[in-house]
Amino acid sequence: MSTHSMLDTALNDILQVVTPLQEDWQIRFSIINDLRSIVESVESLRGATVEPFGSFVSNLFTRWGDLDISIELSNGLHISSAGKKQKQNLLGEVLKALRMKGVGSHLQFIPNARVPILKFKSNRQGISCDISINNLPGQMKSKILLWMNKIDGRFHDMVLLVKEWAKAHKINNSKTGTFNSYSLSLLVIFHFQTCVPAILPPLKYIYPGNMADDLKGVRADAENHIAETCNASINEHISNKARSINKKSVPDLFVEFLRKYAQMDSWASNLGICPYTGQWEQIENNTIWLPKTYSIFVEDPFEQPQNTARSVSAGQLKKISEAFSKSYSFLSSNNHNLNSLLTMLAPPHVVKSITGIQNYNGSYFHPTQPKVQRVMRPPPQSQHHFQYGSPGTSSNSSASNGHMQMPRGTNFSIPSSNGYTQMPRGTSFNIPSSYGHIPMPRGTSFNIPPSNGHIQMPRGASMSSSSSNGHIQNPRGTKKPRGTNFNIASSNGHVPVNKGQQMWRPKS
Numbered sequence: 001m002s003t004h005s006m007l008d009t010a011l012n013d014i015l016q017v018v019t020p021l022q023e024d025w026q027i028r029f030s031i032i033n034d035l036r037s038i039v040e041s042v043e044s045l046r047g048a049t050v051e052p053f054g055s056f057v058s059n060l061f062t063r064w065g066d067l068d069i070s071i072e073l074s075n076g077l078h079i080s081s082a083g084k085k086q087k088q089n090l091l092g093e094v095l096k097a098l099r100m101k102g103v104g105s106h107l108q109f110i111p112n113a114r115v116p117i118l119k120f121k122s123n124r125q126g127i128s129c130d131i132s133i134n135n136l137p138g139q140m141k142s143k144i145l146l147w148m149n150k151i152d153g154r155f156h157d158m159v160l161l162v163k164e165w166a167k168a169h170k171i172n173n174s175k176t177g178t179f180n181s182y183s184l185s186l187l188v189i190f191h192f193q194t195c196v197p198a199i200l201p202p203l204k205y206i207y208p209g210n211m212a213d214d215l216k217g218v219r220a221d222a223e224n225h226i227a228e229t230c231n232a233s234i235n236e237h238i239s240n241k242a243r244s245i246n247k248k249s250v251p252d253l254f255v256e257f258l259r260k261y262a263q264m265d266s267w268a269s270n271l272g273i274c275p276y277t278g279q280w281e282q283i284e285n286n287t288i289w290l291p292k293t294y295s296i297f298v299e300d301p302f303e304q305p306q307n308t309a310r311s312v313s314a315g316q317l318k319k320i321s322e323a324f325s326k327s328y329s330f331l332s333s334n335n336h337n338l339n340s341l342l343t344m345l346a347p348p349h350v351v352k353s354i355t356g357i358q359n360y361n362g363s364y365f366h367p368t369q370p371k372v373q374r375v376m377r378p379p380p381q382s383q384h385h386f387q388y389g390s391p392g393t394s395s396n397s398s399a400s401n402g403h404m405q406m407p408r409g410t411n412f413s414i415p416s417s418n419g420y421t422q423m424p425r426g427t428s429f430n431i432p433s434s435y436g437h438i439p440m441p442r443g444t445s446f447n448i449p450p451s452n453g454h455i456q457m458p459r460g461a462s463m464s465s466s467s468s469n470g471h472i473q474n475p476r477g478t479k480k481p482r483g484t485n486f487n488i489a490s491s492n493g494h495v496p497v498n499k500g501q502q503m504w505r506p507k508s
Helices: 003-018 022-040 084-101 136-148 154-168 181-194 219-239 250-261 314-332 338-345 348-355
Strands: 049-053 067-072 104-110 117-122 128-133 271-274 279-282
Touching: 003 154, 003 250, 003 338, 003 348, 022 049, 022 067, 022 084, 022 128, 049 136, 067 136, 084 104, 084 117, 084 128, 136 181, 136 219, 154 181, 154 250, 154 338, 181 250, 181 271, 250 314, 314 338, 338 348
Parallel strands: 067 128
Antiparallel strands: 049 067, 104 117, 117 128, 271 279
Protein backbone atom coordinates (compact mmCIF):
# COMPACT_ATOMS: atom_id res chain seq x y z
CA MET A 1 0.00 0.00 0.00
CA SER A 2 1.43 3.40 -0.98
CA THR A 3 1.92 6.15 1.60
CA HIS A 4 -0.87 8.26 0.11
CA SER A 5 -3.24 5.30 -0.07
CA MET A 6 -2.39 4.37 3.52
CA LEU A 7 -3.13 7.92 4.71
CA ASP A 8 -6.38 7.94 2.77
CA THR A 9 -7.42 4.67 4.43
CA ALA A 10 -6.46 5.86 7.91
CA LEU A 11 -8.35 9.15 7.60
CA ASN A 12 -11.42 7.37 6.26
CA ASP A 13 -11.36 4.91 9.15
CA ILE A 14 -11.01 7.71 11.70
CA LEU A 15 -13.98 9.55 10.23
CA GLN A 16 -16.11 6.43 10.28
CA VAL A 17 -15.37 5.88 13.97
CA VAL A 18 -15.78 9.45 15.25
CA THR A 19 -18.88 10.40 13.25
CA PRO A 20 -21.85 10.52 15.67
CA LEU A 21 -24.43 7.77 15.56
CA GLN A 22 -28.15 8.26 16.05
CA GLU A 23 -27.82 7.37 19.73
CA ASP A 24 -25.16 10.08 20.20
CA TRP A 25 -27.61 12.71 18.99
CA GLN A 26 -30.38 11.29 21.14
CA ILE A 27 -28.20 11.31 24.26
CA ARG A 28 -27.44 14.99 23.77
CA PHE A 29 -31.08 15.86 23.31
CA SER A 30 -31.86 13.94 26.48
CA ILE A 31 -29.22 16.00 28.29
CA ILE A 32 -30.83 19.17 26.95
CA ASN A 33 -34.15 17.91 28.27
CA ASP A 34 -32.58 17.23 31.68
CA LEU A 35 -31.22 20.77 31.78
CA ARG A 36 -34.56 22.21 30.74
CA SER A 37 -36.17 20.57 33.77
CA ILE A 38 -33.43 21.91 36.03
CA VAL A 39 -33.72 25.45 34.67
CA GLU A 40 -37.49 25.36 35.17
CA SER A 41 -36.93 24.50 38.82
CA VAL A 42 -34.86 27.65 39.42
CA GLU A 43 -37.14 30.55 40.36
CA SER A 44 -34.74 33.23 39.09
CA LEU A 45 -34.66 31.56 35.66
CA ARG A 46 -38.39 31.39 35.02
CA GLY A 47 -39.04 31.98 31.32
CA ALA A 48 -35.45 31.21 30.32
CA THR A 49 -34.75 28.84 27.44
CA VAL A 50 -32.10 26.15 27.07
CA GLU A 51 -30.33 26.43 23.72
CA PRO A 52 -27.43 24.32 22.40
CA PHE A 53 -24.58 25.84 20.41
CA GLY A 54 -20.99 25.03 19.54
CA SER A 55 -19.87 21.98 17.58
CA PHE A 56 -23.20 20.22 18.20
CA VAL A 57 -25.08 22.88 16.25
CA SER A 58 -22.37 23.35 13.59
CA ASN A 59 -22.16 19.55 13.23
CA LEU A 60 -18.44 19.59 13.89
CA PHE A 61 -18.59 17.36 16.96
CA THR A 62 -17.56 13.74 17.33
CA ARG A 63 -19.16 10.84 19.20
CA TRP A 64 -17.27 11.87 22.34
CA GLY A 65 -17.64 15.62 21.82
CA ASP A 66 -18.69 18.10 24.48
CA LEU A 67 -22.10 19.77 24.57
CA ASP A 68 -22.30 23.57 24.87
CA ILE A 69 -25.48 25.04 26.35
CA SER A 70 -26.63 28.64 26.63
CA ILE A 71 -29.38 29.61 29.06
CA GLU A 72 -31.11 32.52 27.34
CA LEU A 73 -32.89 34.84 29.75
CA SER A 74 -36.39 36.01 28.96
CA ASN A 75 -36.73 39.55 27.59
CA GLY A 76 -39.85 39.39 25.47
CA LEU A 77 -38.99 39.66 21.78
CA HIS A 78 -35.74 41.50 22.44
CA ILE A 79 -32.25 40.17 22.95
CA SER A 80 -31.58 39.89 26.64
CA SER A 81 -28.51 41.37 28.29
CA ALA A 82 -26.94 40.46 31.60
CA GLY A 83 -23.86 41.69 33.41
CA LYS A 84 -21.08 39.39 34.51
CA LYS A 85 -22.18 39.52 38.15
CA GLN A 86 -25.73 38.50 37.25
CA LYS A 87 -24.41 35.62 35.12
CA GLN A 88 -22.24 34.45 38.00
CA ASN A 89 -25.18 34.51 40.40
CA LEU A 90 -27.49 32.65 38.02
CA LEU A 91 -24.93 29.96 37.27
CA GLY A 92 -24.48 29.57 41.01
CA GLU A 93 -28.21 28.83 41.25
CA VAL A 94 -27.93 26.29 38.43
CA LEU A 95 -24.99 24.68 40.23
CA LYS A 96 -27.14 24.17 43.34
CA ALA A 97 -29.97 22.70 41.25
CA LEU A 98 -27.59 20.32 39.45
CA ARG A 99 -26.30 19.05 42.78
CA MET A 100 -29.82 18.60 44.08
CA LYS A 101 -31.05 16.73 40.99
CA GLY A 102 -27.94 14.56 40.75
CA VAL A 103 -27.89 14.44 36.94
CA GLY A 104 -24.12 14.78 36.66
CA SER A 105 -20.74 14.77 38.34
CA HIS A 106 -17.41 16.63 38.25
CA LEU A 107 -19.16 19.98 38.68
CA GLN A 108 -16.83 22.91 38.15
CA PHE A 109 -17.85 26.57 38.33
CA ILE A 110 -15.53 29.04 36.59
CA PRO A 111 -17.04 32.44 37.51
CA ASN A 112 -14.10 34.66 36.58
CA ALA A 113 -13.62 33.51 32.99
CA ARG A 114 -14.30 36.11 30.28
CA VAL A 115 -17.56 34.21 29.81
CA PRO A 116 -18.55 32.62 33.18
CA ILE A 117 -19.04 28.88 32.69
CA LEU A 118 -20.45 25.98 34.67
CA LYS A 119 -18.97 22.61 33.68
CA PHE A 120 -20.24 19.17 34.55
CA LYS A 121 -20.18 15.61 33.26
CA SER A 122 -23.61 14.19 32.50
CA ASN A 123 -24.65 10.82 33.86
CA ARG A 124 -25.71 10.05 30.29
CA GLN A 125 -22.60 8.44 28.77
CA GLY A 126 -20.34 10.85 30.63
CA ILE A 127 -20.81 13.64 28.08
CA SER A 128 -19.04 16.82 29.23
CA CYS A 129 -21.25 19.92 29.24
CA ASP A 130 -20.45 23.64 29.44
CA ILE A 131 -23.27 25.98 30.51
CA SER A 132 -23.17 29.73 29.98
CA ILE A 133 -25.73 32.55 30.17
CA ASN A 134 -26.97 34.58 27.17
CA ASN A 135 -24.39 33.26 24.72
CA LEU A 136 -26.26 34.30 21.59
CA PRO A 137 -23.00 35.25 19.82
CA GLY A 138 -21.81 31.68 20.37
CA GLN A 139 -25.01 30.36 18.85
CA MET A 140 -24.67 32.50 15.74
CA LYS A 141 -20.99 31.61 15.28
CA SER A 142 -21.97 27.95 15.39
CA LYS A 143 -24.59 28.45 12.71
CA ILE A 144 -22.19 30.28 10.42
CA LEU A 145 -19.72 27.40 10.70
CA LEU A 146 -22.59 25.09 9.75
CA TRP A 147 -23.35 27.25 6.72
CA MET A 148 -19.70 27.11 5.66
CA ASN A 149 -20.27 23.44 4.85
CA LYS A 150 -22.45 24.55 1.98
CA ILE A 151 -19.43 25.95 0.16
CA ASP A 152 -17.34 22.80 0.39
CA GLY A 153 -17.95 19.52 2.21
CA ARG A 154 -14.25 18.95 2.80
CA PHE A 155 -14.40 21.60 5.54
CA HIS A 156 -16.47 19.33 7.80
CA ASP A 157 -14.16 16.34 7.40
CA MET A 158 -11.01 18.41 7.87
CA VAL A 159 -12.25 19.92 11.12
CA LEU A 160 -13.09 16.50 12.57
CA LEU A 161 -9.74 15.06 11.50
CA VAL A 162 -7.75 18.04 12.80
CA LYS A 163 -9.48 17.86 16.18
CA GLU A 164 -8.73 14.15 16.51
CA TRP A 165 -5.10 14.72 15.51
CA ALA A 166 -4.84 17.58 18.05
CA LYS A 167 -6.27 15.37 20.80
CA ALA A 168 -3.72 12.68 19.94
CA HIS A 169 -0.94 15.23 20.54
CA LYS A 170 -2.67 16.77 23.58
CA ILE A 171 -2.92 20.25 22.03
CA ASN A 172 -6.73 20.61 22.07
CA ASN A 173 -7.37 21.79 25.61
CA SER A 174 -7.53 25.46 26.58
CA LYS A 175 -7.25 24.51 30.27
CA THR A 176 -3.71 23.24 29.65
CA GLY A 177 -2.65 26.24 27.57
CA THR A 178 -3.30 24.82 24.10
CA PHE A 179 -5.93 25.41 21.39
CA ASN A 180 -9.66 25.22 22.01
CA SER A 181 -11.77 23.53 19.32
CA TYR A 182 -13.09 26.83 17.94
CA SER A 183 -9.52 27.99 17.26
CA LEU A 184 -8.75 24.73 15.47
CA SER A 185 -11.83 25.22 13.28
CA LEU A 186 -10.63 28.71 12.41
CA LEU A 187 -7.19 27.33 11.55
CA VAL A 188 -8.88 25.00 9.07
CA ILE A 189 -10.89 27.89 7.62
CA PHE A 190 -7.73 29.96 7.25
CA HIS A 191 -5.95 27.03 5.60
CA PHE A 192 -8.81 26.73 3.11
CA GLN A 193 -8.60 30.49 2.47
CA THR A 194 -4.85 30.54 1.84
CA CYS A 195 -4.34 27.31 -0.12
CA VAL A 196 -4.00 27.59 -3.90
CA PRO A 197 -6.52 27.85 -5.34
CA ALA A 198 -8.54 29.00 -2.33
CA ILE A 199 -11.45 26.83 -1.21
CA LEU A 200 -13.13 29.35 1.11
CA PRO A 201 -13.37 33.13 0.72
CA PRO A 202 -12.33 35.71 3.33
CA LEU A 203 -15.13 35.77 5.89
CA LYS A 204 -15.61 39.50 5.38
CA TYR A 205 -17.32 38.47 2.13
CA ILE A 206 -19.63 36.12 4.03
CA TYR A 207 -20.58 38.63 6.72
CA PRO A 208 -19.13 42.14 6.50
CA GLY A 209 -18.74 43.94 9.79
CA ASN A 210 -18.65 42.60 13.32
CA MET A 211 -21.45 40.10 13.83
CA ALA A 212 -21.37 40.31 17.63
CA ASP A 213 -22.12 44.05 17.44
CA ASP A 214 -25.23 43.41 15.33
CA LEU A 215 -26.90 41.17 17.90
CA LYS A 216 -29.16 43.80 19.41
CA GLY A 217 -32.80 44.82 19.34
CA VAL A 218 -35.48 42.33 18.33
CA ARG A 219 -33.87 38.90 18.37
CA ALA A 220 -35.71 37.45 15.38
CA ASP A 221 -34.83 40.49 13.26
CA ALA A 222 -31.15 40.37 14.20
CA GLU A 223 -30.87 36.63 13.57
CA ASN A 224 -32.73 36.84 10.27
CA HIS A 225 -30.51 39.68 9.08
CA ILE A 226 -27.37 37.66 9.80
CA ALA A 227 -28.80 34.49 8.23
CA GLU A 228 -30.01 36.26 5.09
CA THR A 229 -26.73 38.14 4.66
CA CYS A 230 -24.64 34.99 5.04
CA ASN A 231 -26.81 32.88 2.78
CA ALA A 232 -26.87 35.50 0.04
CA SER A 233 -23.08 35.85 0.23
CA ILE A 234 -22.51 32.09 0.21
CA ASN A 235 -24.85 31.58 -2.74
CA GLU A 236 -23.12 34.38 -4.64
CA HIS A 237 -19.73 32.81 -3.96
CA ILE A 238 -20.89 29.37 -5.09
CA SER A 239 -22.45 30.72 -8.28
CA ASN A 240 -19.29 32.60 -9.26
CA LYS A 241 -18.22 30.67 -12.36
CA ALA A 242 -14.97 32.60 -12.65
CA ARG A 243 -13.42 31.27 -9.46
CA SER A 244 -10.84 28.52 -9.65
CA ILE A 245 -11.81 25.16 -8.18
CA ASN A 246 -9.47 23.39 -5.79
CA LYS A 247 -9.56 19.65 -6.54
CA LYS A 248 -7.17 18.44 -3.85
CA SER A 249 -8.14 15.45 -1.76
CA VAL A 250 -8.65 15.64 2.00
CA PRO A 251 -5.42 13.69 2.64
CA ASP A 252 -3.46 16.20 0.54
CA LEU A 253 -5.12 19.13 2.30
CA PHE A 254 -4.40 17.57 5.68
CA VAL A 255 -0.67 17.24 4.94
CA GLU A 256 -0.56 20.83 3.67
CA PHE A 257 -2.36 21.95 6.84
CA LEU A 258 0.43 20.47 8.96
CA ARG A 259 3.11 22.03 6.78
CA LYS A 260 1.49 25.48 6.88
CA TYR A 261 1.47 25.73 10.67
CA ALA A 262 4.76 23.94 11.33
CA GLN A 263 7.27 26.14 13.17
CA MET A 264 4.50 28.54 14.22
CA ASP A 265 6.55 29.49 17.27
CA SER A 266 8.97 31.26 14.90
CA TRP A 267 6.37 33.57 13.33
CA ALA A 268 3.58 33.84 15.94
CA SER A 269 5.08 36.94 17.56
CA ASN A 270 4.91 38.86 14.27
CA LEU A 271 2.05 37.40 12.25
CA GLY A 272 -1.60 37.04 13.21
CA ILE A 273 -4.08 34.65 11.64
CA CYS A 274 -7.06 36.62 10.35
CA PRO A 275 -9.90 34.55 8.82
CA TYR A 276 -11.89 37.78 8.40
CA THR A 277 -9.49 39.10 5.74
CA GLY A 278 -8.25 35.65 4.78
CA GLN A 279 -4.65 36.84 5.10
CA TRP A 280 -1.67 36.73 7.41
CA GLU A 281 -1.58 40.10 9.16
CA GLN A 282 1.35 41.94 10.69
CA ILE A 283 0.46 42.31 14.36
CA GLU A 284 2.26 45.64 14.69
CA ASN A 285 0.19 47.07 11.83
CA ASN A 286 -3.10 46.19 13.54
CA THR A 287 -3.49 48.58 16.43
CA ILE A 288 -6.61 46.78 17.68
CA TRP A 289 -4.41 43.74 18.34
CA LEU A 290 -1.92 45.70 20.42
CA PRO A 291 -0.34 45.52 22.90
CA LYS A 292 1.06 42.08 22.12
CA THR A 293 0.06 40.08 25.19
CA TYR A 294 -0.63 36.70 23.56
CA SER A 295 1.65 33.91 22.37
CA ILE A 296 -0.32 33.52 19.14
CA PHE A 297 -3.18 35.49 17.64
CA VAL A 298 -6.13 33.80 15.90
CA GLU A 299 -8.71 36.53 15.48
CA ASP A 300 -12.39 35.73 15.93
CA PRO A 301 -13.87 36.84 12.57
CA PHE A 302 -17.30 37.34 14.11
CA GLU A 303 -16.23 39.14 17.29
CA GLN A 304 -13.21 41.25 16.39
CA PRO A 305 -10.66 41.85 17.81
CA GLN A 306 -11.08 38.93 20.24
CA ASN A 307 -8.28 36.37 20.16
CA THR A 308 -9.69 32.84 20.17
CA ALA A 309 -6.23 31.47 21.03
CA ARG A 310 -5.72 33.69 24.08
CA SER A 311 -5.39 30.60 26.29
CA VAL A 312 -2.27 29.36 24.46
CA SER A 313 0.76 29.84 26.71
CA ALA A 314 4.29 30.57 25.54
CA GLY A 315 5.53 27.22 26.81
CA GLN A 316 2.76 25.27 25.13
CA LEU A 317 3.21 27.13 21.84
CA LYS A 318 6.51 25.35 21.36
CA LYS A 319 4.84 22.00 22.04
CA ILE A 320 2.11 22.84 19.52
CA SER A 321 4.66 23.86 16.92
CA GLU A 322 6.59 20.62 17.42
CA ALA A 323 3.40 18.58 17.00
CA PHE A 324 2.81 20.19 13.60
CA SER A 325 6.44 19.82 12.50
CA LYS A 326 6.91 16.22 13.64
CA SER A 327 3.59 15.11 12.19
CA TYR A 328 4.39 16.70 8.84
CA SER A 329 7.82 15.06 8.77
CA PHE A 330 6.28 11.71 9.70
CA LEU A 331 3.70 11.86 6.90
CA SER A 332 6.36 12.98 4.41
CA SER A 333 8.46 9.88 5.10
CA ASN A 334 7.90 6.26 4.17
CA ASN A 335 8.90 4.95 7.59
CA HIS A 336 5.49 4.00 8.92
CA ASN A 337 2.82 1.35 8.73
CA LEU A 338 -0.93 1.73 9.12
CA ASN A 339 -0.91 1.24 12.90
CA SER A 340 1.81 3.82 13.51
CA LEU A 341 -0.02 6.19 11.18
CA LEU A 342 -3.26 5.82 13.13
CA THR A 343 -1.41 6.40 16.41
CA MET A 344 -0.09 9.69 15.05
CA LEU A 345 -3.49 10.78 13.70
CA ALA A 346 -5.93 9.90 16.48
CA PRO A 347 -6.16 9.46 20.28
CA PRO A 348 -5.88 5.95 21.78
CA HIS A 349 -9.60 5.27 22.19
CA VAL A 350 -10.20 6.00 18.50
CA VAL A 351 -7.26 3.87 17.40
CA LYS A 352 -8.51 1.03 19.58
CA SER A 353 -11.97 1.27 18.03
CA ILE A 354 -10.42 0.95 14.57
CA THR A 355 -7.78 -1.71 15.14
CA GLY A 356 -9.62 -3.72 17.77
CA ILE A 357 -11.45 -5.82 15.19
CA GLN A 358 -10.21 -9.20 14.09
CA ASN A 359 -7.78 -9.25 11.16
CA TYR A 360 -7.78 -5.47 10.73
CA ASN A 361 -5.85 -4.62 7.59
CA GLY A 362 -6.79 -1.07 6.81
CA SER A 363 -10.52 -1.13 6.29
CA TYR A 364 -12.55 -0.49 9.42
CA PHE A 365 -15.86 -1.73 8.05
CA HIS A 366 -16.58 -5.24 6.84
CA PRO A 367 -16.66 -5.27 3.02
CA THR A 368 -20.32 -6.29 3.00
CA GLN A 369 -21.35 -3.48 5.33
CA PRO A 370 -22.67 -0.45 3.44
CA LYS A 371 -20.80 2.79 3.95
CA VAL A 372 -22.26 6.27 4.12
CA GLN A 373 -21.30 8.48 1.23
CA ARG A 374 -19.69 11.56 2.65
CA VAL A 375 -19.97 14.99 1.15
CA MET A 376 -21.06 16.67 4.34
CA ARG A 377 -22.81 15.64 7.48
CA PRO A 378 -24.68 18.47 9.18
CA PRO A 379 -26.77 17.98 12.32
CA PRO A 380 -29.89 15.91 12.55
CA GLN A 381 -32.49 16.75 15.18
CA SER A 382 -32.75 14.23 17.94
CA GLN A 383 -30.33 12.42 15.79
CA HIS A 384 -30.17 15.60 13.79
CA HIS A 385 -27.94 14.39 11.00
CA PHE A 386 -28.14 16.90 8.18
CA GLN A 387 -26.33 15.18 5.41
CA TYR A 388 -25.39 17.41 2.59
CA GLY A 389 -25.60 15.78 -0.73
CA SER A 390 -25.89 16.59 -4.38
CA PRO A 391 -29.05 18.20 -5.72
CA GLY A 392 -31.51 16.34 -7.81
CA THR A 393 -32.41 13.36 -5.62
CA SER A 394 -36.07 12.87 -4.81
CA SER A 395 -38.63 10.33 -3.62
CA ASN A 396 -42.34 9.89 -3.09
CA SER A 397 -44.34 8.70 -0.09
CA SER A 398 -47.37 8.91 2.25
CA ALA A 399 -48.22 8.45 6.02
CA SER A 400 -47.03 7.13 9.47
CA ASN A 401 -45.53 9.00 12.44
CA GLY A 402 -42.96 11.75 12.95
CA HIS A 403 -42.45 13.91 16.01
CA MET A 404 -39.50 14.67 18.20
CA GLN A 405 -39.33 15.49 21.90
CA MET A 406 -37.42 18.76 22.02
CA PRO A 407 -36.91 20.17 25.51
CA ARG A 408 -39.57 22.66 26.45
CA GLY A 409 -38.34 26.18 25.91
CA THR A 410 -35.55 25.10 23.58
CA ASN A 411 -34.88 27.43 20.67
CA PHE A 412 -32.81 25.48 18.17
CA SER A 413 -32.67 27.06 14.74
CA ILE A 414 -30.88 25.42 11.87
CA PRO A 415 -30.04 27.53 8.87
CA SER A 416 -30.54 26.92 5.23
CA SER A 417 -27.16 25.48 4.42
CA ASN A 418 -28.10 21.92 5.16
CA GLY A 419 -29.02 19.52 2.45
CA TYR A 420 -30.01 16.23 4.02
CA THR A 421 -31.59 15.86 7.41
CA GLN A 422 -31.59 12.40 8.92
CA MET A 423 -33.81 12.03 11.91
CA PRO A 424 -34.74 9.12 14.16
CA ARG A 425 -38.24 7.80 14.43
CA GLY A 426 -40.57 10.16 16.16
CA THR A 427 -39.11 13.46 14.94
CA SER A 428 -40.97 16.57 13.83
CA PHE A 429 -40.38 20.27 13.32
CA ASN A 430 -41.22 23.14 10.96
CA ILE A 431 -39.53 23.24 7.58
CA PRO A 432 -39.87 26.22 5.24
CA SER A 433 -40.87 25.46 1.68
CA SER A 434 -37.48 26.19 0.16
CA TYR A 435 -35.73 23.48 2.14
CA GLY A 436 -33.93 20.98 0.01
CA HIS A 437 -33.46 17.28 0.81
CA ILE A 438 -34.61 15.46 3.91
CA PRO A 439 -33.92 11.74 4.31
CA MET A 440 -36.00 10.35 7.16
CA PRO A 441 -36.29 6.89 8.70
CA ARG A 442 -39.16 4.52 8.28
CA GLY A 443 -42.37 5.52 9.89
CA THR A 444 -42.02 9.27 9.34
CA SER A 445 -44.64 11.52 7.78
CA PHE A 446 -45.12 15.22 7.29
CA ASN A 447 -46.54 17.78 4.89
CA ILE A 448 -44.28 19.82 2.65
CA PRO A 449 -45.39 22.44 0.14
CA PRO A 450 -44.80 21.80 -3.55
CA SER A 451 -42.11 24.49 -3.70
CA ASN A 452 -39.91 22.34 -1.48
CA GLY A 453 -37.04 20.61 -3.20
CA HIS A 454 -36.67 16.89 -2.70
CA ILE A 455 -37.37 14.62 0.18
CA GLN A 456 -35.17 11.57 0.36
CA MET A 457 -36.44 8.84 2.59
CA PRO A 458 -35.21 5.32 3.35
CA ARG A 459 -37.05 2.33 1.98
CA GLY A 460 -40.32 1.95 3.80
CA ALA A 461 -40.61 5.62 4.78
CA SER A 462 -43.68 7.59 3.80
CA MET A 463 -44.91 11.15 3.62
CA SER A 464 -47.51 13.32 2.00
CA SER A 465 -47.24 16.66 0.21
CA SER A 466 -49.44 19.64 0.86
CA SER A 467 -49.80 23.00 -0.81
CA SER A 468 -50.79 24.83 2.33
CA ASN A 469 -47.97 24.57 4.81
CA GLY A 470 -44.55 23.18 5.56
CA HIS A 471 -45.09 21.72 8.99
CA ILE A 472 -44.75 18.18 10.19
CA GLN A 473 -48.08 16.65 10.96
CA ASN A 474 -47.86 15.06 14.39
CA PRO A 475 -49.71 11.77 14.74
CA ARG A 476 -53.06 11.89 16.46
CA GLY A 477 -52.67 12.28 20.18
CA THR A 478 -49.12 13.60 20.12
CA LYS A 479 -48.11 17.01 21.40
CA LYS A 480 -45.31 19.32 20.48
CA PRO A 481 -43.43 20.35 23.65
CA ARG A 482 -44.66 23.71 24.88
CA GLY A 483 -42.32 26.58 24.17
CA THR A 484 -40.27 24.73 21.59
CA ASN A 485 -39.03 26.94 18.78
CA PHE A 486 -37.35 24.77 16.19
CA ASN A 487 -36.73 26.62 12.97
CA ILE A 488 -34.87 25.79 9.83
CA ALA A 489 -34.13 28.78 7.68
CA SER A 490 -35.07 28.87 4.05
CA SER A 491 -32.86 29.37 1.00
CA ASN A 492 -31.65 26.32 -0.84
CA GLY A 493 -31.03 23.05 0.88
CA HIS A 494 -28.40 21.23 -1.06
CA VAL A 495 -24.73 21.41 -1.58
CA PRO A 496 -23.88 22.23 -5.16
CA VAL A 497 -20.81 20.43 -6.39
CA ASN A 498 -19.06 22.73 -8.78
CA LYS A 499 -18.05 21.50 -12.17
CA GLY A 500 -14.76 19.72 -11.87
CA GLN A 501 -14.82 19.78 -8.07
CA GLN A 502 -13.91 16.54 -6.34
CA MET A 503 -15.71 15.74 -3.13
CA TRP A 504 -14.05 13.16 -0.91
CA ARG A 505 -15.94 10.02 -0.05
CA PRO A 506 -14.93 6.86 1.76
CA LYS A 507 -13.93 4.00 -0.43
CA SER A 508 -16.77 1.68 -1.28
